[in-house]
Amino acid sequence: MSVKKGTAAVWAGEGNVNTKGAATTPIVNSVAFSYTDLDEWYAVATGKSPGYIYSRNTNPTVAALEEKIRVLEGAEAATAFSTGMAAISNSLFTFLTAGKKVISIKDSYGGTSKLFLDFLPKYGINVTLCETTDHEALEAAIAGGCDVLYLETPTNPTLKIVDIKRLAAAAKKVGAITLVDNTFATPINQNPLELGADLVIHSATKFLCGHSDAMGGLIAGSKQLVDKVFAFREINGASLQADPAYMIARGMKTLELRIERQNASAMRIAQWLQGHPKIKAVYYPGLESHEGHAIAKSQMRGFGGMMSFSLDGGYDLVSAFLPALKLAHLAASLGSVSTLAGPPRTTSHVELTPEQRALLGIPEGLIRYSVGIENVDDLLDDLDQALKRL
Numbered sequence: 001m002s003v004k005k006g007t008a009a010v011w012a013g014e015g016n017v018n019t020k021g022a023a024t025t026p027i028v029n030s031v032a033f034s035y036t037d038l039d040e041w042y043a044v045a046t047g048k049s050p051g052y053i054y055s056r057n058t059n060p061t062v063a064a065l066e067e068k069i070r071v072l073e074g075a076e077a078a079t080a081f082s083t084g085m086a087a088i089s090n091s092l093f094t095f096l097t098a099g100k101k102v103i104s105i106k107d108s109y110g111g112t113s114k115l116f117l118d119f120l121p122k123y124g125i126n127v128t129l130c131e132t133t134d135h136e137a138l139e140a141a142i143a144g145g146c147d148v149l150y151l152e153t154p155t156n157p158t159l160k161i162v163d164i165k166r167l168a169a170a171a172k173k174v175g176a177i178t179l180v181d182n183t184f185a186t187p188i189n190q191n192p193l194e195l196g197a198d199l200v201i202h203s204a205t206k207f208l209c210g211h212s213d214a215m216g217g218l219i220a221g222s223k224q225l226v227d228k229v230f231a232f233r234e235i236n237g238a239s240l241q242a243d244p245a246y247m248i249a250r251g252m253k254t255l256e257l258r259i260e261r262q263n264a265s266a267m268r269i270a271q272w273l274q275g276h277p278k279i280k281a282v283y284y285p286g287l288e289s290h291e292g293h294a295i296a297k298s299q300m301r302g303f304g305g306m307m308s309f310s311l312d313g314g315y316d317l318v319s320a321f322l323p324a325l326k327l328a329h330l331a332a333s334l335g336s337v338s339t340l341a342g343p344p345r346t347t348s349h350v351e352l353t354p355e356q357r358a359l360l361g362i363p364e365g366l367i368r369y370s371v372g373i374e375n376v377d378d379l380l381d382d383l384d385q386a387l388k389r390l
């Protein structure tokens, strides 16, 4: 059929792109997928045949990313979200309804704490937050009955460590499922499912993407649990788009290289800071002086690129020290190729009021430091010159 220019501009060249053999996953930005066979369309739409219908539900580029985290976390299934918070809130709201109970720790990520403190209670969900490293208190609370145990380790921003194996076993005894935010460790350093967790959650915005240029969230676990969260996500619409999915998948190709480097650099920096007279405390699970070191050693293969430290003084010193750093973006976020630093009150826990931060035991004078992939000697020199100015 010969058509006029306006029609040709719309239809010519469409639908015949052969991407077979492409050395990287193509970015498929199509919102919908068309079928010439109505029976096949129906079979795919009703889940009887594999395929794609509409990208709020599934998309081939997003599926490639989901497959990466599924394999890296040793899971049966995985699904992606628009952000890490979308992954967390969708998971919590899937398994928790009015009258149900969730037990968690005081040190979870700021946005997650906000869900526990402000949002879940509004829906009639019972929330109990325990002292993060008090395993006896956590076990006692769990033994009293709960539906969901929600953990994060290492925690944000003081790098506390919780024993996944021990607490997941306690949860299993009362028929509760265990969700673990594995953002700080990444699957290179820690695999919560191997330790007994039921669902592992990531803010893919951080180490997985690794370049501070795309946002996303991921969960992985049994097909039964992931399917339940997926059913909620496809309706509430917190889906990941193909473009950021591609960016995150591309970042993940170098995940092991970056994490090995960041593990090694963070360890050297933590040791150096620990011996510095102007530093009051260093929080890094790789240090033998860290209260959670033994548990960290038993459940992690590396201690990660995140640390925090406090200066021997108040917030005044923090505001003099941070701008003196030349090789650190003073910015929220973490896990990037470039070093990032900031106080929790403007980064991880900005959502909270000063009272809520105090309640969670987060010192106002703390500095969170996310080690990048720069040469570690330069990072040490930079910290040294900034400390000398104080």
Ligand SMILES: *Cc1c(COP(=O)(O)O)cnc(C)c1O
Binding pocket: 083, 084, 085, 086, 109, 111, 152, 156, 181, 183, 184, 203, 204, 205, 206, 215, 216, 217
């Ligand atoms: C950043 C972060 C989140 C939230 O992820 P977003 O992608 O910003 O929504 C959740 N958990 C941890 C540990 C984080 O660092």
